[in-house]
Amino acid sequence: MLRFILTRVSLIIPTFLGITLLAFFLIRLVPGDPIETLAGERGIDPARLEELRKVYGFDQPILVQYGIYLSRVLQGDLGKSMITQEPVLSEFAALFPATIELATCAIIFALLLGLPAGIIAAIKRNSIFDHGVMGISLAGYSMPIFWWGLILILLFSVQFDLTPVSGRLDVLYYIEPITGFLLIDTLLSDEPEAFWSAVEHLILPTIVLGTVPLAVIARMTRSAMLEVLGEDYIRTAKAKGLSRFRIVALHALRNALIPVVTVIGLQIGVLFTGAILTETIFSWPGVGKWLIDAIFRRDYPVLQGGALLLGVVVMSVNLLVDLAYGLINPRIRHTR
Amino acid sequence: MALVEIENLSVEFPTQGGIMRAVDGVSLTLEEGEVLGVVGESGSGKSVTMLALMGLIPFPGRVRADKLAFNGRDLLTISDKDRRKLTGKDVAMIFQEPTTSLNPSFTIGFQLTETLRLHEGMDRKAAERRAVELLGQVGIPSPESRLSAYPHQLSGGMNQRVMIAMAIACNPKLLIADEPTTALDVTIQAQILDLLISLQKERNMGLVMITHNMGVVADTAQRVMVMYAGQIMEERSAADLFASPQHPYTAALLAALPERSEGGRLATIPGVVPGLYDRPKGCLFSPRCAYATEHSRSVRPDLRAWAGGHIRCHYPLGDPNRNAEIQHDHPVGTEAAS
């Protein structure tokens, strides 16, 4: 097991180096002077430019420059925003909880609906329910979520006036950030009604962001269940006279979950992609919207640092999922 | 009352190309404590017959029979709930691939005690004690430590012993062993067969041994049923069948045994079992039969009583008039070969 963990961890090192390499060259490719971009300042006077040139090692070979960049990254120095002059890392840290909160709600929404739907569809194969789940999930999988968000706003906010159109919280409330997660912070604050405001604001973004993972999880659960239900050990379980419920809920599900967990892990990357769009539609103050804004403001340090950080986050989550996969699969857990 | 009574059983699977009849008009009785060998090539319907008895025919397969009874219980009308009380308790089954037949996500102990707790109502402690006892009976060394092992940590032979322990856990009246040794090493095969036979003798349980290997049933079975393309070809006591096979197919199977080969090359049966698209009109074995005639090609023989057993053949090998009959019906085999 320890060896399994070590192999997996060591496997992400080249990926990490690759991502930093991409980010490193990104700065050199964007329009404008790379030193200005790196320093996060515009219109630098020649004396300072010369000084900065030394700091970033521009007089040195490219490999050394990459080494300097890498060591800065490892120390958490991702440069400064050209607009706010704030360090990229601290801006990211301030906005990231909003994205995590949204993403977590979306994945929970997708799991709560997707797992049961997939299991039931598999058991009742070729039934109307099965065809319905498969049809709806394919539509969900094909959904342009930026449009889906607008349609939900049109329906629930404009037509029925049920949910707010944008933001995380009603402007009436001001909540001091403690954890950064509004669902928690509002409960800790002295304004408990604010919690319901936060929930209201979360509903539509959660549905929009959860739609694609929901579709994928439902389809994957169904096909994993179907495959497992055809295995020899399910026949053995039936030959033991076990009840249908026990066979499905215990013998089949435990094995079917193994590929499903992997798929959920892969969905984390998709989730951050979706978060960029969802946050843009709902003006959700997270890292996705921050990145898009950075593009239009030509704030390249933010784009470089933010993309690097998001990449690292996705990579780490994939690693965790991989390890979780090892935990639920005894064939891996017990190999030394 | 016989332990198992099957009359005119057929099992069909609908496929894209039409209906596939895996079992076709099989009738069979089995007495308590009897050992029956069911022999046939792959696809001959021997496993499907027994899966039908267990109620394990997967969707969309269809089971039809005039009678299907176990221990006097009608299995055609039995409720699912009552059926589940029987399977795993009074009838148990072990399969060809022991390693894939055990659930990879659960320990041996869990899978073994599950049956005991369900059918015998034991608590965890009692079930575990009994599980250790059972593992010892099937010859697994240091059984206590095996309870927490996973199937992938044991060898195929060990896993088959676990499967046997699971099957005999509730003292079944009938054990069906579906090619129990096919996937195992040759050295392990004999051990597993010996184990099955000694357990059968100890407990006087009925045993159905499904195999494609005539050699396996030679020393174990009291009665042998030979199946071909879903039909019974011949069914007689093992001693008679091995001494003087009556069906050309049985004879050919026996001739293909290495220990029976008489010098020179090992006999083979040319051709393959008919599939969905090339099912002959007459006798199903006629395309591969050395004695096929115009008559046997066009008229399918019925299963009839013959020489103390049953046979499905127009010209049984022990029939004194068969040469005359074959001549009369215009043999075709020799012309085709020349």
Add this chain to the structure above:
Amino acid sequence: MTTETMEAPAVAAPTATPPHPLREFWGYFSANHGAVAGLVVIVAVVLVALLADVLAPHSPYLTDTSIALKPPFWQEGGTLAYPLGTDPIGRDILSRLIYGARLSLLIGIFVVAISILVGTVLGLVAGFFRGLTEIFIMRLMDIILTLPSLLLAIVIVAVLGPGLMNAMLAVALVILPHYVRLARAAVITETSKDYVTAARVSGAGTTRLMFKEVLPNCTAPLIVQASLGISTAILDAAALGFLGLGAQPPSPEWGTMLADAREFVLRAWWVVTFPGLAILITVLAFNLLGDGLRDALDPKLKR
């Protein structure tokens, strides 16, 4: 005991013949109603795209502020001259959707064509030469796969500058790893098979082996992946258009149309509803087709 071996008998005339492979494929495919529906929609979209000049009632670019934001014909104030209404600067939405079909199909086909071309070559190279070449290519693909696809596309477009061409290149790069992996896996399974060994023994060169022997054997999964790839390409390109990073106004690209109309969502539901529906239906059709092809071509699922 008989000692004679059995004579080879004449083969009995079969009562039915197995169907021809293509016929069998069509049998499986047509039994899948969703796949057939997808195919019908795709054919319809292709026809609309080809006949856009004939079908579109107006020019997709002609603005006329006097008729801005006219609702669809069935609503009060709507007219049959603009069946699906007009956008905020008075362009006919139906005409723009019809020309948009042309763009979306071009995007899908262009992106997938590039990806397949580059991806197959990279995959074949990785599969055949193994060693360092393979490690380098596959690691690079892993990195692309690790990064969220749209994020990567956004970064690329941000560097290259917004525009349809750059957006298409970015999307092509993002979906590249699927084809590389597919081609490499196919090469590795195929090269271990006997017929490749046979070809090699008989002196066939590596290039010849790659293109003549192995490639035809991985076309089935490539076709399936291509169909699914077109849907991803259309969807991602539309997303980039929506973010203002893809096709630029006044191009009638569906995602760009949505971006233009976004601020009017509260006043005029039709300006956002129809472009999105067009994307959804087209993408769904390609996904249905891809699923149907996979089921029909994958022998594992056959009984």
